[in-house]
Amino acid sequence: MSDLDGFRAEVRAWLEEHAPISLRGRPGDIFHGHWGGRRGGFESPDHERWLRLMVERGWTAPTWPTEYGGGGLSRAQDAVLQSELRRLRLPPPLIGFGLVMIGPTLLEYGTEAQKREHLPPIIRGEIRWCQGYSEPGSGSDLASLQMRAEKNGDGYVLNGQKIWTSYADESDWIFCLVRTDPAAKKQSGISFVLVDMDQPGVTTRPIKLISGASPFCEVFFDDVKALARDVVGGENNGWTVAKALLRHERTMVGEVFARSVMGAEAELLGLAREALGPAEGTLADPLLRDRIVQSAMDERAFMLTIQRIQDAAKTGQPPGTESSILKVYGTELNQRRRELAVTLAGADGLGWEGESYASGHLALTRDWLRSRGNTIEGGTSEIQLNIIAKHVLGLPDGGAR
Amino acid sequence: MKLALNEDQRLIKDSAAAVWKDRGAVERLRKLRDAGDATGFSRALWDELAGLGWLGLPFPEELGGVGLGVTELCLVLEEAGKTLAPEPLLATTLLAGSALLLGDSDAARTTWLPRISAGEVIATVAWQERARRDEPLSCAAVARSAGDGRVSLHGAKREVLVGAQAELIVVVARDEASGQLGLYAVPGDAEGLTATPLVRVDAFPCARIDLDGVVVASDARIGGAELLATVLDRAGIGLAAEALGGMSAAFEMTLGWLRERRQFGVPIGSFQALQHRAARLYIDIELCRSVVMAAARTADQPGVPAAALAQVASLALARTTDTFLRVVDEAVQMHGGVGMTDEHDVGFYLKRARVVAATFGDAAWHRDRWARLAGY
Structure with a gap:
């Protein structure tokens, strides 16, 4: 314990001395911050300085080994670092799928050469990654994917299309699931390959969503080259790697939704008081009041479940099956909250754009629309329920996927 | 606050699981129900629970308890719940036990808690009068001065868990003079107290309690609202x-x-x-x-x-x-x-x-x- 206390004192002193004053009190999260990459500009010179300082200590990837530029911290030390960052309400110096998805996967499945090549640029924020999984004909049935990778000399030639690729238009490299053995059955002919997007034949096209935003893209591959050394986990063994990565993704999604549901009660109550009155005392509409309470209780129960999973992990208990519920419950919780928010706002929640609407109300509408995708992206709720039924509850496989 | 079990807690949970399960799960409740058993639970098992220390889990050791808390008791209750065990652990240790433990009266605490821990006393709290819980709590039962510092209790309570078997009933009544709610420790066999068993769907022991001038000493009041x-x-x-x-x-x-x-x-x-x-x-x-x-x-x-x-x-x-x-x-x-x-x-x-x-x-x-x- 005294070791950790010492570490805390050191971290605190270092942050007090080095963390840019202008960034204090401006916390972000894993979807709001500096994404890095070849095209990634900085919001301000202080953001750039903040990244450089943290990179020097390896604290953009605090728990990764120091030999690749990581911080080499234990989980307990990382928890101390994060709590000290929160104390000053500092933004993370760097965010992105390199840090939370492909990096952890390479640490688990990558060769030494792959780690040495790809981890340092992730840690330094030089390369921004995206995830090429879904295809137009392969959504929930991911293993039916058709994108081809054909052997050519000491590499592959890639042809096909990916879809729903988050931020592909701003990314530098993509990790893809491709079919390397068309003769093999489904899962067994798939490889996990890393592809540099800065080459002829790669085309990205953003998809406009019902919310008006375009966080997702289509990515087209037309005779694109990949190197043999960039296959992770061995040829035709990509499905194993893909599943490991999905585990990292699911943990991340749990954290994202933990953040997204926090503070629901205060937000909803504020909207309700504004729309219904009275400002003090019992809300005039008992049914909406009950829905606000339900939302608040759901949020508390969800947050406590996340805490329970974390506390069990800290005591060294093997990870339980509880984490399987985070994706499906967290996303539905966020949807109910967003729905209730636009409901409470009434006609104020109907604006699409324009000066006639308050920006907060416009955001409510867009957030509600965007939230509809939560139960589709990253594995639909239906797929999550299949996983729980089969792998957690041990119910028999009846051919229904 | 850590949401994980420590080693001791895991042991308690495991042994609770074994104790209840060994007695046969729902089969035991079914037999008690079908026999119309007047006690409604197993006295022999109750003694065993006392021996394990579970009846006094959240009480301090000087009062015959184990010095643990609600957390540990909840582990035992969870396992009991799995088998639908009708033993009145909740009524005795958590309802009446909490009233005594946290109440104003040292005398009541030292009198009753060691006996509860030892399994000698079944206890409960009689608080409910209406079909649904309300707030503020309806309480028509009154505590009336009976001279010599004594009070007499009048009224009726319903849904009193293990009310017909309890040797101690903590009765909620309103002081007629002050209008304040009071909790009064009343022996189950007090004169003027009638317990009528209620046969409910779950077959757990429960009763209606009528208080017709039950006289208790004024120090029987152990707390208020x-x-x-x-x-x-x-x-x-x-x-x-x-x-x-x-x-x-x-x-x-x-x-x-x-x-x-x-x-x-x-x-x-x-x-x-x-x-x-x-x-x-x-x-x-x-x-x-x-x-x-x-x-x-x-x-x-x-x-x-x-x-x-x-x-x-x-x-x-x-x-x-x-x-x-x-x-x-x-x-x-x-x-x-x-x-x-x-x-x-x-x-x-x-x-x-x-x-x-x-x-x-x-x-x-x-x-x-x-x-x-x-x-x-």
Whole structure:
């Protein structure tokens, strides 16, 4: 314990001395911050300085080994670092799928050469990654994917299309699931390959969503080259790697939704008081009041479940099956909250754009629309329920996927 | 507050699981029910629970207890709930026990708690008068001055857990002069006290209590409205733990049936329509587990503010009562016709869930209280 206390004192002193004053009190999260990459500009010179300082200590990837530029911290030390960052309400110096998805996967499945090549640029924020999984004909049935990778000399030639690729238009490299053995059955002919997007034949096209935003893209591959050394986990063994990565993704999604549901009660109550009155005392509409309470209780129960999973992990208990519920419950919780928010706002929640609407109300509408995708992206709720039924509850496989 | 079991807690949970299970799960309750047993639970098992220290788990050692808390007691209650054990641990140790433990009277504490811990005294609290919990609590029962510093109690209480068997009944009555609520420790065999057993759907022992001028010494008053609120919240958390056990057992039973029952040539558990419903029940049960653990730990925090305790108790009861009902409804539905038979155990859980939901206020009541506590 005294070791950790010492570490805390050191971290605190270092942050007090080095963390840019202008960034204090401006916390972000894993979807709001500096994404890095070849095209990634900085919001301000202080953001750039903040990244450089943290990179020097390896604290953009605090728990990764120091030999690749990581911080080499234990989980307990990382928890101390994060709590000290929160104390000053500092933004993370760097965010992105390199840090939370492909990096952890390479640490688990990558060769030494792959780690040495790809981890340092992730840690330094030089390369921004995206995830090429879904295809137009392969959504929930991911293993039916058709994108081809054909052997050519000491590499592959890639042809096909990916879809729903988050931020592909701003990314530098993509990790893809491709079919390397068309003769093999489904899962067994798939490889996990890393592809540099800065080459002829790669085309990205953003998809406009019902919310008006375009966080997702289509990515087209037309005779694109990949190197043999960039296959992770061995040829035709990509499905194993893909599943490991999905585990990292699911943990991340749990954290994202933990953040997204926090503070629901205060937000909803504020909207309700504004729309219904009275400002003090019992809300005039008992049914909406009950829905606000339900939302608040759901949020508390969800947050406590996340805490329970974390506390069990800290005591060294093997990870339980509880984490399987985070994706499906967290996303539905966020949807109910967003729905209730636009409901409470009434006609104020109907604006699409324009000066006639308050920006907060416009955001409510867009957030509600965007939230509809939560139960589709990253594995639909239906797929999550299949996983729980089969792998957690041990119910028999009846051919229904 | 750590939401994980330590080594001691895991031992208690494991041995509780073994003790209740060894006695036969629902079969025991079924036999007591069918025999119309006047006690309604097993005195022999009660002595054994005393020997294990569980009747005094949250009491200090100098009062015959073990010096642990609500957290540990909830583990025992959860396991009891799995087998629908009718032993009045909740009424004795958590309702009456909390009233004595946290009340004003040292005399009552030192008189009763060692005897409760030793298994010599069954105890309960008689607080309910209306069919539904209300706030402020309806209390027509009165405490009237009877001279010589004594008071006499008049009125009627309903749904008194183990009321006909209790050797000690903590009665809630309103002081006729001051209008203040009071909790009075009354021996179960006091003159003027009549207990009429109520035969309820769950077959757990319960009674109506009539108080016709029951005279007690004035030092029988062990506390007032604040004490009652705390007592009901602590017991509510214990009941939520019991409900967690009940829903877990009904769910396990249902999963077994889904794997075993075959229709159209395959196990019915292979049908996605049923798989998804089972998965959703699992999610809700896990959320219940988190809130029960958090609520019990909150109750054990020294000096926890009444409002904070009330909030977690309401969270725990709102979720567990609703989820228990949903789980048992689904359990009966998925069992099909066999689930409607008295011969099958699943119906016992359905009936118990209904009683649990109406014991300390249902989910709607607790959601309303949550909003009141939060100022809306």
